[in-house]
Amino acid sequence: MDFAVEHRTEKGVTVVKISGEIDVFTSPRLREALLDIIENGGLHLVVDLGEVTFLDSTGLGVLVGIYHRLRAREGTMSFVGVNDRVRRVFHVTQLTKIFVLHHSLEDAIAAHESTAS
Numbered sequence: 001m002d003f004a005v006e007h008r009t010e011k012g013v014t015v016v017k018i019s020g021e022i023d024v025f026t027s028p029r030l031r032e033a034l035l036d037i038i039e040n041g042g043l044h045l046v047v048d049l050g051e052v053t054f055l056d057s058t059g060l061g062v063l064v065g066i067y068h069r070l071r072a073r074e075g076t077m078s079f080v081g082v083n084d085r086v087r088r089v090f091h092v093t094q095l096t097k098i099f100v101l102h103h104s105l106e107d108a109i110a111a112h113e114s115t116a117s
Helices: 027-039 057-072 084-092 105-116
Strands: 004-010 013-022 044-055 076-080
Touching: 004 027, 013 027, 013 057, 013 105, 027 057, 044 057, 044 084, 044 105, 057 076, 076 105
Parallel strands: 013 044, 044 076
Antiparallel strands: 004 013
């Protein structure tokens, strides 16, 4: 599976769908794509990792950096579609303490709507 980042706006959030491996080779492309989304006004991101097959420390670093950039702008970032392998990486690195993992896109949107109102 080739690495790809797609996004769309849905009910006040930007849904970012990532597919493929997030590693030392693809992380710069991920960072650039996420920074472009933020620069174009996307401050509330729901990142769909359902088609991510691998995530290394470089990819984690990009996600943490984007999270902090969003927080500085009063934005948010949460995740959906996290498979067991990626979930384990989040738990081992204790990133579940700062990242919110939702069971579905609908849950993520509902959580955003409840905090935005």
